[in-house]
Amino acid sequence: MLVKTEELKKHFHIGRGQILHAVDGISLEIQENEILGLVGESGSGKSTFGKTLIGLHQRTSGQAFYRAEPLPKDFKTADHLRYSKEMQMIFQDPYSSLNPRMTVLDIIGEGLRLQGEHSGKEIRDKVAFWLQRVGLHPDHMSRYPHEFSGGQRQRIGIARAMIIEPKFVVCDEPISALDVSVQAQVINLLDELKQSMGLTLLFIAHDLSMVRYVSDRMAVMYLGALAEVGPANDLFFQPQHPYTQFLIESNPEPDPKMERERAHKPIVGEITSPVNVKPGCRFADRCPQVMDRCRSETPLLIATSENRQVACHLFT
Amino acid sequence: MSETLLSVRDLEVEFDTYGGTVKAVRGVSFDVAKGETLAIVGESGCGKSVTVQTLMGLIPMPPGRITNGTATLKDKSILNLPAAEANKFRGVEIGMIFQDPMSSLNPTMTIGDQIAETLRVHRGKSHQEAFGMAIELLEKTHIPEAAKRARQYPFEFSGGMLQRAMIAQSLACNPSILIADEPTTALDVTIQAQILELMLELQRTEDMSIILITHDLAVVARMADRVAVMYAGQVVESGSVDDIFYQSAHPYTLGLKAAMPSNTHDRDKSLTPILGSPPDLFQPPAGCGYCARCPHAMKICAEHLPEITEVGDEHHARCWLQHESAPTIEMLHQAGG
Numbered sequence: 035m036l037v038k039t040e041e042l043k044k045h046f047h048i049g050r051g052q053i054l055h056a057v058d059g060i061s062l063e064i065q066e067n068e069i070l071g072l073v074g075e076s077g078s079g080k081s082t083f084g085k086t087l088i089g090l091h092q093r094t095s096g097q098a099f100y101r102a103e104p105l106p107k108d109f110k111t112a113d114h115l116r117y118s119k120e121m122q123m124i125f126q127d128p129y130s131s132l133n134p135r136m137t138v139l140d141i142i143g144e145g146l147r148l149q150g151e152h153s154g155k156e157i158r159d160k161v162a163f164w165l166q167r168v169g170l171h172p173d174h175m176s177r178y179p180h181e182f183s184g185g186q187r188q189r190i191g192i193a194r195a196m197i198i199e200p201k202f203v204v205c206d207e208p209i210s211a212l213d214v215s216v217q218a219q220v221i222n223l224l225d226e227l228k229q230s231m232g233l234t235l236l237f238i239a240h241d242l243s244m245v246r247y248v249s250d251r252m253a254v255m256y257l258g259a260l261a262e263v264g265p266a267n268d269l270f271f272q273p274q275h276p277y278t279q280f281l282i283e284s285n286p287e288p289d290p291k292m293e294r295e296r297a298h299k300p301i302v303g304e305i306t307s308p309v310n311v312k313p314g315c316r317f318a319d320r321c322p323q324v325m326d327r328c329r330s331e332t333p334l335l336i337a338t339s340e341n342r343q344v345a346c347h348l349f350t
Numbered sequence: 351m352s353e354t355l356l357s358v359r360d361l362e363v364e365f366d367t368y369g370g371t372v373k374a375v376r377g378v379s380f381d382v383a384k385g386e387t388l389a390i391v392g393e394s395g396c397g398k399s400v401t402v403q404t405l406m407g408l409i410p411m412p413p414g415r416i417t418n419g420t421a422t423l424k425d426k427s428i429l430n431l432p433a434a435e436a437n438k439f440r441g442v443e444i445g446m447i448f449q450d451p452m453s454s455l456n457p458t459m460t461i462g463d464q465i466a467e468t469l470r471v472h473r474g475k476s477h478q479e480a481f482g483m484a485i486e487l488l489e490k491t492h493i494p495e496a497a498k499r500a501r502q503y504p505f506e507f508s509g510g511m512l513q514r515a516m517i518a519q520s521l522a523c524n525p526s527i528l529i530a531d532e533p534t535t536a537l538d539v540t541i542q543a544q545i546l547e548l549m550l551e552l553q554r555t556e557d558m559s560i561i562l563i564t565h566d567l568a569v570v571a572r573m574a575d576r577v578a579v580m581y582a583g584q585v586v587e588s589g590s591v592d593d594i595f596y597q598s599a600h601p602y603t604l605g606l607k608a609a610m611p612s613n614t615h616d617r618d619k620s621l622t623p624i625l626g627s628p629p630d631l632f633q634p635p636a637g638c639g640y641c642a643r644c645p646h647a648m649k650i651c652a653e654h655l656p657e658i659t660e661v662g663d664e665h666h667a668r669c670w671l672q673h674e675s676a677p678t679i680e681m682l683h684q685a686g687g
Contacts, residue, residue: 265616281540286542289595302541302544
């Protein structure tokens with residue numbers, strides 16, 4: 035086990051005494067050298083979870099561990115310096131996540147520079163190495179972000195995270211902003227880096243087909259809580275939680291014959307507000323198999339087999 | 351094929367910019383038959399949105415310019431119309447919905463008023479009558495409590511509900527064609543499924559044709575009868591949805607399919623990306639636009655624009671490999687080239 039959370043919560047006070055339960059008690063283990071895919075609709079809290087885990091948000095309560103070592107609740111500068119060597123993040127939007135006034139050398143080299151252990155020449159050499167490693171050219175280091183396409187910017191973002199040689203990387207929707215032909219390039223690059231560097235990835239995305247393909251295990255989030263966790267293929271092909279079932283049924287397959295043959299019954303309603311969440315199952319209002327106890331009693335994430343967990347009263 | 355509603359021939363559109371002239375659409379032709387869904391597929395910058403915006407008269411001219419081509423709707427030309435003429439068919443004969451409903455609706459008007467405005471302008475209805483019809487349209491798109499929601503503003507709607515409201519507005523004048531430009535790209539997969547289902551339902555009940563602009567092959571598989579694949583301002587392959595998916599003739603179509611995982615794609619098999627990037631449309635290549643990225647490119651591909659070849663019944667590809675005297679892909683690679 036490399037990373038672990040216990041009842042991790044992140045609440046935001048949004049004024050007028052209202053509380054937004056973005057992440058509401060997530061207990062999850064990520065094994066060394068695995069890719070854990072985290073899926074869920076917008077507003078389910080998946081990005082907030084990733085950011086809270088590596089200290090970009092201060093958690094409200096709960097625990098987070100890195101190699102069994104408890105992570106501080108409030109990351110001070112020294113903590114960031116220490117843990118950023120181990121844990122890095124790749125952001126969704128390759129446009130807003132790169133400072134337009136910094137050169138590529140400064141962007142990719144900033145992490146090393148802040149560590150203060152490398153000379154300017156070392157940093158330059160490493161940046162040149164990493165530019166090549168992600169499929170760009172060392173000459174690119176004197177350029178600015180606006181001179182690159184979306185796919186190239188995402189590579190710069192990847193080089194910025196990887197130059198630190200981290201053990202754990204949170205990839206927050208790393209391919210959503212990219213064209214299909216470029217998505218495959220970035221996925222193959224991440225996969226190759228994972229193999230060669232022994233990386234562990236938390237891969238956050240909403241593209242279910244891609245997450246199933248990339249991940250070893252998958253976790254499904256709904257309104258700040260985990261609905262289901264399991265090996266990617268098992269969870270995708272035999273979903274247990276009614277929400278996971280709907281999510282996967284909603285996902286079209288790039289195959290016209292299969293699309294004509296399968297039943298289409300989209301889930302009714304929309305994800306409800308994470309503000310002042312009621313007790314009970316969060317999915318109860320949309321669930322076709324809802325029972326009385328679902329509206330009063332919050333289902334716990336329980337093991338249904340050796341490596342699968344589901345939070346649903348149908349299984350308790 | 352049933353009766354052709356819309357026919358576009360050899361459309362060319364360019365834009366004057368500070369950096370020079372961009373040839374965004376370079377000779378696009380397609381037909382849309384009554385009641386069918388045509389999907390136009392391609393990646394960012396391929397000219398798919400410019401094509402349909404030109405048809406709708408939404409391209410500001412200048413800087414835009416139609417340099418060639420015709421478009422006829424029910425045998426009437428719809429390109430380069432004077433504003434008054436354009437307003438008579440825009441929103442009436444052709445309705446349109448956009449990728450981002452939040453920025454396409456007026457934030458200072460209630461949803462009901464915006465839909466009613468369409469009816470007042472095009473149908474000369476009174477405000478009261480138009481507002482009543484707006485509520486009926488919202489009901490048609492399954493917006494719960496339509497009468498109450500009609501009095502709300504866009505910020506009070508979720509993304510999925512806004513897209514429903516946009517669809518309601520586009521239906522106001524019973525268009526014969528609905529153009530949907532990436533209608534579900536900004537939505538979650540569950541909401542996408544709802545909106546696609548709604549579009550299919552309305553297509554049946556309202557007897558509309560749909561032009562669906564998308565980059566998502568899974569959405570194409572779900573929705574389309576026929577498909578036009580665009581690359582670098584041109585249609586590189588067109589045909590029935592089954593032809594495009596199962597008899598793909600153009601290397602770009604094959605490349606797109608190989609670049610995305612199917613639901614059964616094995617973890618051990620890596621995806622095949624399309625290397626490189628699309629050509630610079632300031633100086634479009636003399637030959638095939640896909641030549642620089644094509645694994646099967648030949649000498650002729652760089653020099654001459656491929657002809658459109660019929661590869662099957664109503665299935666066409668713009669590729670030299672489909673030419674009668676072209677080698678097969680196997681021969682090409684055995685010869686080392």
